[in-house]
């Protein structure tokens with residue numbers, strides 16, 4: 442393996458696609474810098490409290506414990522249940538957000554939160570509030586979020602946690618955090634998966650058989666993830682000191698990650714996409730030829746229909 446130090450980000454990068462899998466499976470690499478398990482800007486907030494209990498942000502035995510909560514939440518949702526929930530939610534959302542321009546962007550953001558909420562038993566009238574609160578949470582956890590955004594999201598996230606507790610009566614805080622983790626993890630990634638599937642379906646019949654597959658072939662939604670050396674490590678010719686950052690670039694073959702943190706939502710995500718994307722395309726007959734435009738992001742490839750079809 443050949444690693445190169447990217448000076449501006451001070452993060453090691455790899456050159457071959459196969460290396461991403463090796464890095465994500467490496468036991469000497471962890472998901473967070475040891476001195477910042479929770480980002481300092483989120484310390485002492487309800488957001489930091491959830492973050493510290495997310496499987497994505499923990500390693501070792503703590504990760505295994507939290508991952509078991511995620512798996513237990515996902516386990517009852519077989520393909521039939523996901524299909525049913527997605528059909529209902531897509532129909533409802535298409536009536537609220539017609540699939541054009543910025544309104545289609547809103548629909549794509551509301552879709553995964555609402556499907557997961559439906560599967561968890563939240564009544565439809567609560568879904569828009571959940572979507573709004575999860576969006577604020579996402580904005581607050583983005584790198585460089587402004588203090589006022591974090592403060593607003595802190596208040597909102599307390600209300601989100603209260604909604605989860607009132608609906609599901611979780612026995613412990615880790616379960617509450619795991620419910621919110623499903624929404625947080627699926628938010629941007631599903632905008633990418635379903636949005637790129639819509640574009641693939643509009644471009645030709647090859648995508649009809651498996652829209653999610655065509656979407657991933659055009660681009661993985663999440664382009665990269667990071668790991669941090671837990672101990673001094675020799676990786677190829679590179680000598681990594683404790684805490685050194687390594688970037689794993691995700692191509693279509695590892696779009697859902699690899700190793701212990703590999704996405705547990707893949708099956709749900711693919712089924713949701715395969716059911717929703719054709720319905721979104723069929724809901725409109727006057728689709729123009731859309732030139733792909735993406736939201737500004739180094740980490741993700743998320744279509745921006747507002748930019749493809751400005752008013």
Ligand code: HEM
Pocket residue numbers: 465496497498508511553557622623624626627628630631634661662663666667691695696697698699701702703704705706707709710
């Ligand atoms: C509603 C849909 C989704 C849910 C509920 C979901 C849930 C999760 C959860 C809980 C994790 C953390 C697992 C852990 O750390 O043990 C995770 C990781 C991951 N997910 Fe998903 N996910 C969804 C959709 C997607 C999509 C569409 C993609 C991309 C195609 C994706 C890509 C990933 C990747 C790459 C990771 C690993 C991140 C890393 O190792 O740093 N997910 N997902």
